[in-house]
Amino acid sequence: MQVNQQKNVATNKAIEQSSKQIIFPFEEILFAYFAVLSLFIILFSKGSIAYYFYLFVNVFFVGLILFVKKQSEIQPSTFWKLLRYWLPIFLFTFMYEEAGKLIHLINKGWIDPLLVQVDQTIFGVNLGLWVEKFDHPLLNEIFRIGYGSYYFIIIIGAAILYFKDERREYVRMLSAVTLAFCLSYLMFIIFPAQGPRFYLADRLHTNMDGLWFSWLQQEIIEIGSFRGGAFPSSHIAVAIIVWLSLFKNHRTTFIVFTPFVITLILGTVYARYHYAIDGIAGIALAVAIFYLFSFNVNIATSNFFIKNRPNKYNSLKNR
Numbered sequence: 001m002q003v004n005q006q007k008n009v010a011t012n013k014a015i016e017q018s019s020k021q022i023i024f025p026f027e028e029i030l031f032a033y034f035a036v037l038s039l040f041i042i043l044f045s046k047g048s049i050a051y052y053f054y055l056f057v058n059v060f061f062v063g064l065i066l067f068v069k070k071q072s073e074i075q076p077s078t079f080w081k082l083l084r085y086w087l088p089i090f091l092f093t094f095m096y097e098e099a100g101k102l103i104h105l106i107n108k109g110w111i112d113p114l115l116v117q118v119d120q121t122i123f124g125v126n127l128g129l130w131v132e133k134f135d136h137p138l139l140n141e142i143f144r145i146g147y148g149s150y151y152f153i154i155i156i157g158a159a160i161l162y163f164k165d166e167r168r169e170y171v172r173m174l175s176a177v178t179l180a181f182c183l184s185y186l187m188f189i190i191f192p193a194q195g196p197r198f199y200l201a202d203r204l205h206t207n208m209d210g211l212w213f214s215w216l217q218q219e220i221i222e223i224g225s226f227r228g229g230a231f232p233s234s235h236i237a238v239a240i241i242v243w244l245s246l247f248k249n250h251r252t253t254f255i256v257f258t259p260f261v262i263t264l265i266l267g268t269v270y271a272r273y274h275y276a277i278d279g280i281a282g283i284a285l286a287v288a289i290f291y292l293f294s295f296n297v298n299i300a301t302s303n304f305f306i307k308n309r310p311n312k313y314n315s316l317k318n319r
Contacts, residue, residue: 068080096181109192143270161173169248173241243257
């Protein structure tokens with residue numbers, strides 16, 4: 001244990017030193033995301049001033065990331081270092097809201113009929129209606145709490161890796177989560193889907209209400225969600241990435257998170273937030289991204305997305 005702690009300290013020092021010269025992968029991913037999103041706005045806004053406003057929003061976000069990075073370099077205080085590592089997690093909410101405002105930028109319609117057809121082809125039933133036969137307050141409570149646990153999984157998982165001084169694994173996990181969010185938000189805009197709770201609203205016979213806390217979960221979802229962010233399930237993708245990131249060094253937390261991740265996955269369909277194909281796409285996205293960031297042991301400190309790395313970063317590989 002002591003050897004591992006000493007190794008983490010040495011690795012963290014190397015990462016902190018190199019971070020003054022490099023851009024972390026999660027920052028590169030965010031820059032690429034805002035560039036692609038801005039390109040979408042320019043190409044598909046058709047002169048709408050309302051859409052052009054978000055070009056300035058994107059420039060502001062890029063500027064904010066660069067400002068915090070610069071401040072962390074010239075003022076290496078705990079505050080600026082902490083803010084640089086945690087800024088993406090705060091930005092995800094604003095990025096989600098922005099995607100909601102741009103949901104019909106490219107596609108003016110909805111792809112829900114196609115998703116319902118895919119579900120029926122795979123499972124033989126319309127799952128959004130079929131799950132009503134299992135309607136029971138206790139079961140509803142379990143799956144709604146499981147779905148709502150997503151918010152705690154990402155925060156607690158990130159906090160464990162960061163405050164346990166596992167900086168390499170934290171950057172690796174955050175970069176994977178950032179890529180999952182960015183790809184999901186772009187897909188929301190390209191393939192807008194309402195989800196069963198909206199598309200099937202006139203055919204649903206029950207709200208699938210729970211017992212004690214599910215009302216709070218429903219209120220949070222209603223306040224913080226928009227119509228159109230169903231495909232793929234970013235909740236599932238991000239939760240799985242964080243969960244798998246804890247397997248190696250935090251097995252107890254991994255085990256504790258397991259029932260929450262399982263009920264989250266099932267709850268997306270049971271509570272009619274997503275079609276099954278949304279969840280399948282979310283799982284596939286999570287596995288692909290997690291594998292990508294596990295493929296290169298030095299990915300979290302070598303700026304994987306820029307070619308021809310300077311040799312000075314090679315010293316981090318075996319630490």
